[in-house]
Amino acid sequence: MRARSSITFAVVVFVSFFPGVALATLNVFACEPEWAALVKELGGDRVEVYSATTARQDPHQIQARPSLIAKARKADLLVCTGAELEIGWLPLLLRKAGNARIQVGQAGHFLASEYIDMLEVPDKLDRSLGDIHASGNPHVHTDPRNILRVADPLNQRLKAVDPDHADSYQQGYRAFKAKWQDAIDNWSQRAAVVQGENIIVHHDYWSYFIHWLGLNKVATLEPVIGVSPSTRHLAQVKQLLEKQPAVMIVDTSYLNDRPVMWLSDQTDLPVVTLPATVDYHSGETLQEWFEQLVVLIREPVK
Amino acid sequence: MNVEGLDTSILAPAFVAGLIVLMTHIPLGHEVLRRGIIFIDIAVAQIAGLGVIIAYTLGWEEHGSESQIAAVISALLGAWVLSSLEKKYGKHQEALIGTSFILASTGGILLLANNPHGGEHLKELLVGQILWVEWKQLLYAAVISLLVLFVWARFRSRIGSLGFYLLFAIAVTVSVQLVGVYLVFTSLIVPALATTGYSARSWPGLSVLIGISGYASGLILSALLDLPSGAVIVWTIVVSALLAKLVIPLKAR
Numbered sequence: 001m002r003a004r005s006s007i008t009f010a011v012v013v014f015v016s017f018f019p020g021v022a023l024a025t026l027n028v029f030a031c032e033p034e035w036a037a038l039v040k041e042l043g044g045d046r047v048e049v050y051s052a053t054t055a056r057q058d059p060h061q062i063q064a065r066p067s068l069i070a071k072a073r074k075a076d077l078l079v080c081t082g083a084e085l086e087i088g089w090l091p092l093l094l095r096k097a098g099n100a101r102i103q104v105g106q107a108g109h110f111l112a113s114e115y116i117d118m119l120e121v122p123d124k125l126d127r128s129l130g131d132i133h134a135s136g137n138p139h140v141h142t143d144p145r146n147i148l149r150v151a152d153p154l155n156q157r158l159k160a161v162d163p164d165h166a167d168s169y170q171q172g173y174r175a176f177k178a179k180w181q182d183a184i185d186n187w188s189q190r191a192a193v194v195q196g197e198n199i200i201v202h203h204d205y206w207s208y209f210i211h212w213l214g215l216n217k218v219a220t221l222e223p224v225i226g227v228s229p230s231t232r233h234l235a236q237v238k239q240l241l242e243k244q245p246a247v248m249i250v251d252t253s254y255l256n257d258r259p260v261m262w263l264s265d266q267t268d269l270p271v272v273t274l275p276a277t278v279d280y281h282s283g284e285t286l287q288e289w290f291e292q293l294v295v296l297i298r299e300p301v302k
Numbered sequence: 303m304n305v306e307g308l309d310t311s312i313l314a315p316a317f318v319a320g321l322i323v324l325m326t327h328i329p330l331g332h333e334v335l336r337r338g339i340i341f342i343d344i345a346v347a348q349i350a351g352l353g354v355i356i357a358y359t360l361g362w363e364e365h366g367s368e369s370q371i372a373a374v375i376s377a378l379l380g381a382w383v384l385s386s387l388e389k390k391y392g393k394h395q396e397a398l399i400g401t402s403f404i405l406a407s408t409g410g411i412l413l414l415a416n417n418p419h420g421g422e423h424l425k426e427l428l429v430g431q432i433l434w435v436e437w438k439q440l441l442y443a444a445v446i447s448l449l450v451l452f453v454w455a456r457f458r459s460r461i462g463s464l465g466f467y468l469l470f471a472i473a474v475t476v477s478v479q480l481v482g483v484y485l486v487f488t489s490l491i492v493p494a495l496a497t498t499g500y501s502a503r504s505w506p507g508l509s510v511l512i513g514i515s516g517y518a519s520g521l522i523l524s525a526l527l528d529l530p531s532g533a534v535i536v537w538t539i540v541v542s543a544l545l546a547k548l549v550i551p552l553k554a555r
Contacts (some may be wrong), residue, residue, distance in 0.1 A: 063530035065432035066307025066521075092434040096312075098546065
């Protein structure tokens with residue numbers, strides 16, 4: 001027994017020095033923490049996951065670091081949101097990485113938004129309205145049902161790029177699906193108190209979340225991030241609020257909170273700052289993150 | 303420590319981009335400092351950016367050669383206006399440059415104001431990040447920078463003030479797309495500032511040394527510490543300049 005455990009220890013030490021050689025793990029490059037966390041749920045120890053952005057960062061923008069290119073270079077699978085969320089940096093990164101496995105159209109290139117019914121898709125592509133979000137609102141992960149919708153094709157994709165461990169992914173997926181469906185039922189019940197309530201949002205980040213819980217968005221405070229809204233827009237927001245009194249202002253953790261503090265000061269509405277996504281880097285799970293969202297959104301109403 | 307990023311195929315294009323930028327910015331930086339118009343680079347870059355936004359609102363393509371043309375034309379126009387202003391109101395030139403920077407940057411905000419979502423990234427089009435550069439982009443930048451350097455070296459005395467402004471506009475528009483505004487400013491000002499007072503024989507070599515060691519050590523540090531490369535290089539260029547000042551005392555100039 002004793003000898004065995006020391007052999008195990010030796011193997012573990014050996015393996016941790018040569019991770020790529022001894023334990024043939026699948027290298028996954030995730031653009032956002034939510035997909036990193038989901039891949040980890042399905043793949044467990046079979047996958048080595050790297051998340052390019054953190055929960056406290058705007059995924060539209062990214063600062064280029066040498067390690068980012070190195071990670072993309074050795075990745076077997078890339079998991080991103082798509083819908084033009086990463087348009088500012090992902091095409092450049094893919095070109096710089098020159099890794100054939102994860103290029104557009106390859107099995108190693110997985111975009112979550114392709115499996116979602118997108119919200120806020122513009123009816124017509126009018127150039128004067130700008131074309132950055134022509135595919136609709138990209139923040140799909142804020143509805144837990146969407147996480148499940150992505151989990152199925154992601155499981156298929158993991159099996160396709162790493163067929164030797166297909167059983168392991170299938171098991172991971174089954175366990176996740178069961179756990180997740182229960183969790184969604186639980187959250188939906190507890191969050192039912194906010195259904196139909198009027199809210200103001202700082203930016204259109206929570207559209208899928210709002211859709212899930214049946215909240216009613218009265219207005220968006222800052223249509224373009226970082227560009228102060230015009231005085232007319234602010235006057236309109238206040239007018240709308242008189243007609244449709246709201247119960248709270250919903251803010252996103254990574255945005256500057258000055259605009260919402262201003263509105264809160266003007267209207268005495270409480271501000272609810274929701275964490276933008278799961279804090280994968282400090283070990284938080286998707287379930288813990290959604291739990292937090294449900295607790296926070298109930299606060300002003302209960 | 304992170305050894306993974308220490309890969310020459312990742313760092314080499316970035317380093318060459320630094321060399322190309324230094325090639326034009328060391329001589330031009332010396333001139334900028336002599337004229338006392340330090341913020342001209344930032345103003346010209348912002349005017350080039352405004353040009354791209356105007357072209358976009360007029361229906362031009364936002365990528366590729368059309369936006370390049372828009373950027374260069376507006377940078378040249380801006381340089382021409384700034385050069386005329388210098389002739390007329392020379393002693394207020396720095397204030398006028400600052401004002402044109404602010405106008406160009408808020409002009410962009412106003413043009414994109416009724417453009418929900420659209421164009422957020424347009425502002426970044428002209429602000430390159432040094433790690434994203436590609437070899438073919440470097441080739442084009444190298445050719446233009448060599449031309450600028452050649453004209454400056456051969457015809458400096460004949461092209462006058464306007465000639466300097468126009469050459470400068472081209473050099474900045476090209477390099478800001480490679481390495482971004484922070485590195486353009488640093489490459490222009492810091493080596494020149496560190497070598498003011500040195501003789502005409504020794505300042506060019508010393509400036510080049512400061513620039514090269516700054517880019518090289520910055521790239522290596524950013525790989526080891528896993529930090530954004532552009533910002534690290536700004537600091538290492540300044541440290542190289544300080545070291546040069548300490549090691550080579552002024553009396554040895």
